[in-house]
Amino acid sequence: MQTTVDQLKKGEKAIIVAFNLDTIPLKLIEMGCMEGHMVELIQTAPFGDPIFLDMNGTHLAIRKEMAKEISVEIIEN
Amino acid sequence: MKSNPIKVALIGNPNTGKTSLFNQLTGLKQQVGNYPGITVERKVGSCSLGDSKNATILDLPGTYSLNTNSLDENLVIELLLNKNDNDYPDVVVVVTEVENLKRNLLLFTQIKDLEIPTVLVINMADQMEKKGISLDIPKMEIALKTKIALISSRKATGINDLKKIISNYQELSTEACLNASEIDSDYFENLKRIYPNQQNYKLWLVISQDVNFGSLNKTILQNNSFSKSDAELKRLQHKETIKRYQFINDILKVTKKTDPTIATDFQSKLDRILTHKIFGYVIFFGILFLIFQSIFDWSSVPMDFIDEQFASLSSWVSEHLPPGKLTDLIAQGMIPGIGGVVIFIPQIAFLFLFISLLEESGYMSRVVFLMDKGMRRFGLSGKSLVPLISGTACAIPAVMATRNIENWKERLITILITPFTTCSARIPVYTILIALIIPDTRVLGFLNLQGLTLMFLYALGFIMAILSAKILNSILKFQSKSFFVIEMPNYKIPYYKNVGLNVIEKTKAFVFGAGKIIISLSIILWFMASYSPKDAFYTAETTISETNSSLSEDEINDKIASFKLENSYIGILGKSIEPLIEPLGYDWKIGIGIVASFAAREVFVGTMATIYSVGSHEDEVNTIKQRMKSEIHPVTGKPIYNFASGISLLLFYAFAMQCMSTLAVVKKETNSWKWPMIQLFVMSGFAYIVALIAYQLLK
Numbered sequence: 073m074q075t076t077v078d079q080l081k082k083g084e085k086a087i088i089v090a091f092n093l094d095t096i097p098l099k100l101i102e103m104g105c106m107e108g109h110m111v112e113l114i115q116t117a118p119f120g121d122p123i124f125l126d127m128n129g130t131h132l133a134i135r136k137e138m139a140k141e142i143s144v145e146i147i148e149n
Numbered sequence: 150m151k152s153n154p155i156k157v158a159l160i161g162n163p164n165t166g167k168t169s170l171f172n173q174l175t176g177l178k179q180q181v182g183n184y185p186g187i188t189v190e191r192k193v194g195s196c197s198l199g200d201s202k203n204a205t206i207l208d209l210p211g212t213y214s215l216n217t218n219s220l221d222e223n224l225v226i227e228l229l230l231n232k233n234d235n236d237y238p239d240v241v242v243v244v245t246e247v248e249n250l251k252r253n254l255l256l257f258t259q260i261k262d263l264e265i266p267t268v269l270v271i272n273m274a275d276q277m278e279k280k281g282i283s284l285d286i287p288k289m290e291i292a293l294k295t296k297i298a299l300i301s302s303r304k305a306t307g308i309n310d311l312k313k314i315i316s317n318y319q320e321l322s323t324e325a326c327l328n329a330s331e332i333d334s335d336y337f338e339n340l341k342r343i344y345p346n347q348q349n350y351k352l353w354l355v356i357s358q359d360v361n362f363g364s365l366n367k368t369i370l371q372n373n374s375f376s377k378s379d380a381e382l383k384r385l386q387h388k389e390t391i392k393r394y395q396f397i398n399d400i401l402k403v404t405k406k407t408d409p410t411i412a413t414d415f416q417s418k419l420d421r422i423l424t425h426k427i428f429g430y431v432i433f434f435g436i437l438f439l440i441f442q443s444i445f446d447w448s449s450v451p452m453d454f455i456d457e458q459f460a461s462l463s464s465w466v467s468e469h470l471p472p473g474k475l476t477d478l479i480a481q482g483m484i485p486g487i488g489g490v491v492i493f494i495p496q497i498a499f500l501f502l503f504i505s506l507l508e509e510s511g512y513m514s515r516v517v518f519l520m521d522k523g524m525r526r527f528g529l530s531g532k533s534l535v536p537l538i539s540g541t542a543c544a545i546p547a548v549m550a551t552r553n554i555e556n557w558k559e560r561l562i563t564i565l566i567t568p569f570t571t572c573s574a575r576i577p578v579y580t581i582l583i584a585l586i587i588p589d590t591r592v593l594g595f596l597n598l599q600g601l602t603l604m605f606l607y608a609l610g611f612i613m614a615i616l617s618a619k620i621l622n623s624i625l626k627f628q629s630k631s632f633f634v635i636e637m638p639n640y641k642i643p644y645y646k647n648v649g650l651n652v653i654e655k656t657k658a659f660v661f662g663a664g665k666i667i668i669s670l671s672i673i674l675w676f677m678a679s680y681s682p683k684d685a686f687y688t689a690e691t692t693i694s695e696t697n698s699s700l701s702e703d704e705i706n707d708k709i710a711s712f713k714l715e716n717s718y719i720g721i722l723g724k725s726i727e728p729l730i731e732p733l734g735y736d737w738k739i740g741i742g743i744v745a746s747f748a749a750r751e752v753f754v755g756t757m758a759t760i761y762s763v764g765s766h767e768d769e770v771n772t773i774k775q776r777m778k779s780e781i782h783p784v785t786g787k788p789i790y791n792f793a794s795g796i797s798l799l800l801f802y803a804f805a806m807q808c809m810s811t812l813a814v815v816k817k818e819t820n821s822w823k824w825p826m827i828q829l830f831v832m833s834g835f836a837y838i839v840a841l842i843a844y845q846l847l848k
Contacts, residue, residue: 094383097632097634098383098387099213099214100632100634101386101387102213102252102390103213103252103634103636104251104252104394106390106394107391114417114420115420115421115424117518117519117521117522118426118429118430118519118522120522121521121522122518124420124424128251129249129251129252130249130252131636131638132634132635132636132637133517133518133521133634133635133637134633134634134635138632138633138634
């Protein structure tokens with residue numbers, strides 16, 4: 073199932089399929105945001121934003137507005 | 150024979166233990182300064198490699214890649230591009246850590262492309278067994294064309310292997326490990342034609358971002374048909390990053406094995422609690438409470454001790470030096486002035502201790518994560534919390550800590566409001582004023598009223614900061630994009646060496662920085678108080694004794710002393726500003742203290758000590774507090790430091806922007822005088838109005 077990272081539920085894993093190159097900063101790409109890499113939602117902050125991700129083994133947090141720009145394919149368990 | 154030391158640069162991602170390695174290599178043989186012209190910390194140390202070989206180690210700011218986002222990262226790349234720089238390394242040591250090897254290697258491959266001798270350090274090797282990780286080092290060395298040192302910077306293992314590799318750095322390969330120009334061969338060939346003498350990857354770094362590189366003339370590019378737009382350049386950078394990750398993934402596939410059954414999820418369990426909706430906040434505020442408790446309560450024992458020591462030093466000096474005004478200056482101006490700073494060492498040390506514990510443990514990132522949404526309502530970022538917390542120690546590092554806020558508007562607001570938080574320089578002023586005007590009693594049986602007042606002042610500073618952020622957020626109209634990305638590093642038990650060295654270094658900087666200002670100011674003040682443009686000043690003794698012959702000797706001496714002080718340069722200056730501050734309940738002496746405080750707040754106490762010691766004829770040594778307490782207003786006959794004027798003074802110091810160093814740092818960080826000037830006039834104007842209202846209501 074295809075969706076965006078901000079829609080992931082806690083513990084859900086997905087594969088990055090595409091992202092908006094104009095709005096995603098290079099820093100996030102360097103930290104592992106690229107096609108084919110796995111992303112897992114670890115935790116959401118109180119009030120739902122920002123979100124805590126495991127992206128290709130790196131633990132990082134981004135805001136929902138940025139997470140919206142990353143399309144993923146959820147891995148069925 | 151001793152050869153020149155080998156120049157080593159330590160480079161690595163944040164949270165790889167780079168600083169621990171630096172401390173391990175250099176110990177106490179390190180110097181911390183600033184790079185000329187910019188406020189990035191420059192840490193250098195020396196290290197013996199054995200065989201009478203030495204190395205100077207430069208600890209560069211942590212960076213995720215050579216594509217720079219900030220001033221700190223810019224510095225790394227500019228150094229590596231400039232062979233003529235004095236700091237240009239003979240050998241680069243790239244520090245990575247076992248668990249994040251994949252991401253850490255990205256930077257390594259970039260540095261390799263610069264064709265500098267490069268060593269790869271894989272840190273936290275002691276964790277490998279526990280995490281079920283095994284590495285094939287020889288295979289990795291071949292693939293990455295380098296030497297690898299497997300170390301643990303905390304347990305100090307592998308350090309000697311690293312030293313050996315460094316001392317034989319000439320044997321290291323300088324060959325790039327992948328060919329980045331493959332991402333667009335045509336483009337790179339065209340570049341090569343225009344700049345035949347430049348190395349390809351260097352060219353690419355300079356073209357794709359805004360860094361200075363001496364001789365390279367970028368304007369040639371603008372008129373070329375093959376030049377690329379910014380969007381195209383970013384696409385290429387993206388391609389480059391993908392290429393590098395492919396290369397790294399291919400290597401790690403054959404050299405790194407992880408046993409999935411061993412992996413523990415202790416970290417995520419901890420995160421579930423520490424970033425929990427309710428417990429997360431409870432723990433965070435609990436920690437804040439602990440910090441303030443330590444500053445106000447635990448520090449009092451060593452502080453009382455220091456206070457006594459300086460008081461006895463003062464009396465020793467005045468007993469043993471020939472009596473005179475110069476001895477007074479030393480015994481009653483300079484020593485109490487310096488004592489007034491030294492006494493805050495315990496509080497400042499506690500503050501820096503807690504801040505570096507929070508940073509080192511990885512907890513600070515969780516606080517950022519927890520608070521981001523709430524802070525955004527005020528035009529701030531979760532990352533603003535780090536400057537606001539470290540602002541309770543000192544606004545200067547706090548303003549510099551705003552650098553990792555990606556959004557310019559959020560960053561600017563954070564810079565502008567940070568000086569409202571109660572920095573350690575305000576503590577001397579607060580403490581002495583509170584002791585003068587607030588009774589030392591307990592309310593509700595257990596809360597100390599003086600401590601409560603101090604806590605209230607901290608809260609006041611923080612509330613003001615948040616309120617002004619809200620106002621600035623609606624005034625500042627410019628839009629800027631948010632690039633909020635923050636690494637959530639693994640929790641670690643803070644390494645005592647890192648914490649200890651950090652506390653020592655920061656405390657030292659505060660004491661010596663403030664000490665210098667206090668000594669020079671007290672000398673200037675003493676001269677200004679001892680000389681006068683008027684002739685009457687020098688004949689005061691005879692004229693006053695003649696005209697007041699009916700008074701006792703003590704009263705005559707008092708009259709002489711106060712006449713001379715009022716007619717000295719400083720008295721004339723003070724009197725000229727008195728009309729401005731009289732409505733706030735201050736006399737001209739406090740006025741001088743306030744003016745001097747614009748250099749730095751903490752000089753207030755020393756300034757008052759100098760002024761009062763010159764203005765008195767008494768031989769006995771009093772503490773500053775006793776002197777201040779006995780000051781009587783000449784007109785009203787009431788104490789100068791009464792409840793109304795004391796509160797007014799406290800509020801003035803809470804809000805006024807009185808710190809030249811902070812203004813200078815804000816100028817550097819915002820690149821304009823506009824913002825520091827706004828801080829100076831708006832904050833100080835506001836302070837004046839609040840102090841005025843408070844005094845007029847309370848008197």
